[in-house]
Amino acid sequence: MDQQYRNYGYARHCAQAVNALHSIPYFTADLADEVAPFGITDHSSVYLAGRASALGPVDPAVVAAVFNSFAPRLISERIPTLWDQISPERALRARENAVAAALERLLGTGIVRSAELSEAAKLATVAAQAGALPGRPLYAANSALDLPERPHVALWHAATVLREHRGDGHVAVLDHFELTGVDSLVIDCSSSHGMAKEIVMPMRGWTEDEWSAGRERLADRGLVDAGGELTPRGAALRDEVEAETGRLDRRPYEALGPANVERLARYVHRTVGIAADAGVFPPPLRGFFAPTADVWNAL
Template sequence: MTAVFNSFAPGLIADRIPALWDLISPEHAIQARQDAVGNALERLVGTEIVCSQELTEATKLAVAAANACSSPGRPLYSANSALDLPDRPHVALWHAATMLREYRGDGHIAVLGHFELAGVDSLVIDCASTHGMAKEIVMPMRGWTEKEWSQGRERLADRGLVDAEGRLTRRGAAVRDEVEAETGRLDRQPYEALGQAGVERLARYVHRLVGIAADNGVFPPPLRGFFAPASAVWNAL
């Protein structure tokens, strides 16, 4: 169980997953999650958008992309793809996005393993880059201790990927770029199935939805800078 969660501390998963099923059944957990997502999305983007023809089209595109993925070697994608598609279009869009995220994530974990960057090491090198979130956000969210984080940084320093202060070296930046490029290569299947025009339509609409949700406060202040305002995204695409 802990292996598929890679960047989460094994102790965090081991403490919570078995205990969770003493409180709620998987069926009830899935339904509660979908209900919460449906209500939150409607509140954040508005009923008019949730009921729009554009959202219905985006949902069809996202579902088509998600269903075009292959399952072998993709445990979290496969688990989500085995669930029934939600009836409400905006929840179905979220479900398809979850499948696509986990498909990419499963491939990313395989690539990290190839580069020997499993577990906390993958977070340390990402936080050391200009693209990553701050350690103060990531470390507690993923359940790692200060000691475990420091050990990961020491391993990366021994390989010449970060310096003594934990800053990314030129070699470390090159390795991170390779990881991202290979992850993208392994993630091409669903978008090849849509074709360029389909991908552009889906990206244009979903980016706008994310921008609207961000403008309406879905992200805490430290994360808001990772997302452009809806107007900027809409005008740029």
């Protein structure tokens, strides 16, 4: 098999693995416990306290713009009120405390304090520091934060920086293809690779009417059929969006080099699998965030 394809495959799987690692604190009670004393209790507000805090006390329109796939209404109902309850600086400390507790519990002290994890954190940090800043607000905001001292938190932080680098690029690609946030979710949920609509739509704050309007826009473009299934044209566009997102995300992995990308990808994939086996992801989402080792067979 062509080595360039193998290298791309490892980079793609590495991006998937670091995204899953980044998501872990949002599936545990640790972050909710950290912010509960500030009167923050609903799941969406907890999520925003964790993920939007790196941006500082910006207007809800800014958060909606950079998050993209979340309904602006969900965000404006919580921000800026959220920052009256907890400052972004305090929310960032809560996030770091939650990450530290969740990973140590899920992975075990032996893994958290291992030389292998420390090495993975160093590799991920090298990659995270090599991304492109222009047009990437969430990547820039997280990159500007101090690097955590504890290796397992540093690994999570680097995974988050890498996740936001790819995510910011993905938003740019969607805009290029004139796909709104809800449009992109409808396409993804209509494919065999996405989550179920019943999970995604309420989690991102969209109404049934808004979702249907997105589906109608896509149908007018010939991207979904009357039943809401992806057409061949829609599937091809989804593949093109993913390919372009990967192309714009290549700098961190080029900086790391093929051998280290493979090492990091395999380690983070295995680490996420341990957390998944510990029950961090709900059963319907386990395969989405932590696919089996068979993903490597095609490389």
